[in-house]
Amino acid sequence: MKHKLIYTCLLAATLGLSSCDKWLELKPQDGIVREEFWKTKEQVDAAVTGIYASMLGSGTTGLPPLPEYLFIWGEARTDMVTPGFRATSSELDIVNWNILPTNAFSNWRSLYETINYCNTVIELAPGVLKNDNTFTQAHLDRAIGEARTIRALMYFYLVRTFKEVPLKLTATISDEDIKPLAKSSADSVLNQIELDLTTAEPLLPTTYGNIDRDKGRATRYTVNAILADVYLWREKYQQCANECDKVINSGNFGLVGTTTSLFDALYYRGNSAESIFELQFSAQKTNSFHPMMLISTRRWGAAPHLMEMVFGQDATNIPPQEDKRGDGCSLRANDATIWKYIGANDAGTELRSQEQSFAHWIFYRYADILLMKAEAINQLNQPLEASRLVMNIRNRANALEVGLSMDSTSQENMEEFILAERQREFAFEGKRWYDVLRNAKRNNFLNRRYLLDMVSISIPKERQQVAFNTLRDENSLYFPIFLYEIQSNTLLVQNPFYK
CATH class of the missing domain: 1.25.40.390 (Serine Threonine Protein Phosphatase 5, Tetratricopeptide repeat)
Known part of the structure; x- marks a missing residue:
């Protein structure tokens, strides 16, 4: 698929926010093309704002907001929820362990859109130092720290949901930047997550001096929390x-x-x-x-x-x-x-x-x-x-x-x-699936029973034996790659369980 210019995405992401007392209000101050945009510290701040706004669902893909994916990825296969009468076929298939590569919630595009916003800030914000003499190294460091933190968080969701995913660390600025990319191993993705977070930690403040910003932007404590979660997942x-x-x-x-x-x-x-x-x-x-x-x-x-x-x-x-x-x-x-x-x-x-x-x-x-x-x-x-x-x-x-x-x-x-x-x-809160999987996979799936016990509660009895058989294949615990991505990127290889 052809990607729209990132600057159009940033503008779209920020224009939907108009509250006068929210830090997310900040908008680009002038042009949206590369030569005009990356000139001032205000434009860097607007680009960072676009990262957060994309997670609220203000991006350009037309897909559901990111938290909807995180809720379904973290809860739909668990013993905490039950589908309602308006549940979609994709949602029902997740509940019943009948997930196919055409399932709408195997589409990872929303997360990669946010990752691309992060990559763009990391790649282009340093150039503003020579264009705006009021833009300080500390200001740049903070922007890079925020971008690296959110990029790490997005990849952490992806690696826990799909296991092996493409690791894209450069910005897609225009159609010329679109190149096929193969999956990276889970360990490679997790290593990059750790690197991003340990790099970001000293760059970020402990406070922005405002409660909404302290809770809604990445601080040093955000890094500590994500890193703790990553280390727990990796048994460190x-x-x-x-x-x-x-x-x-x-x-x-x-x-x-x-x-x-x-x-x-x-x-x-x-x-x-x-x-x-x-x-x-x-x-x-x-x-x-x-x-x-x-x-x-x-x-x-x-x-x-x-x-x-x-x-x-x-x-x-x-x-x-x-x-x-x-x-x-x-x-x-x-x-x-x-x-x-x-x-x-x-x-x-x-x-x-x-x-x-x-x-x-x-x-x-x-x-x-x-x-x-x-x-x-x-x-x-x-x-x-x-x-x-x-x-x-x-x-x-x-x-x-x-x-x-x-x-x-x-x-x-x-x-x-x-x-x-x-x-x-x-x-x-979108944590149950990942909590059970983390505990079940510890020590080479010594406690697979955590998954079996959960499934015995969460799905109808007539489908339980099928689900139990499915759980014996560890690849079934991760989502398939969305069919469109497989068709449009010849370097991607489908999760073996779904071939």
Whole structure:
């Protein structure tokens, strides 16, 4: 496919944002062609803004917003959601483990569009130094740091979803730059992700001096959070713990909702003291979750077993104790609505309108740091220390005893318990699939049962045996390359499971 000029993309990405109090408002100040655009520091800032705007869905591909992909990639194959009556055939096929190369959600183009914005900033922003004497090296470093961080994040989603993907590190500026590119190995992609993040860390500030920017732009702590996740995926446990400690020891983050509404702080208002990095949807740029999750147009709802088997129900106390993350926060129990994106209060009585559908997409928050560190140090045979971190999360949530009891003397028990706690803590935040896969593949798929147990809950019984047989092939755990990409790029080789 012929790509439009990147400058047109940047302009389109930024023009949709008009809020006077949001940092994403910044627009290009003059021309959109190469000779005119890369002249001033304001134009560099506008190009960086285009990176973030592309993740909100303001790009030029006409595809669903990026968070919709991240939600479906992270949740559709799990035991957390159930398809609604408006679910598409592509979504139903994912649920039923009948994924084909024609599936709409195997199209990775939205992520590569954002990657191209990043590549363009990395490649062309340095030239502005000689054109604008007010553009400092520190300003350039920050722009490069942001671009490298988001590029790394996009590739991290791609490598966990497709395993082997093309590693494109140069900008596609015009049609002349379009060249076929083969897939790179997963290790090569992950090595580049680590390089991007370790390079970006010293270039980025710890604060931009504004709460919206601190939560909506890549900071040094964003790098630490992504790196911790990457190290955990690669079983580099001490490195993971070290990155988590950088965030913990900063003193800039903490758990919210201990004395106030957890739902209101994290999901309704957003940009809480717990947040590390989240996409800044607003009244001027709403998300696509309202029609996805509203009962009258539902494509996705909460799985029916969650209150009983995940969050728990108290049948002994009057009034009953409740996990703060359950009914009225993650979901509305009486109709299985995924509440954290379209609810307006923690009583479960008021919905956001379509015009109010601007719940942020949270990539990382402080609870994730604590639980990633717990998982890492447990793998280093420190289950007692891991249990203390987990208890911080559970105490904040007023968690109930559900299923497996925690044994702080057992590494094996704590591994499973932490996985279950992440299920409760990050319900519908696009993490469940990756969490289960990460734990299942550890030690050469020693705990494949995590996947089997999840599938036994998530799909109809008549399809379970087919799914169990599918799971025996590790390539089935990754998406196919979209058929159009295979047809238009002769160097791409399809995931072996889908040949």
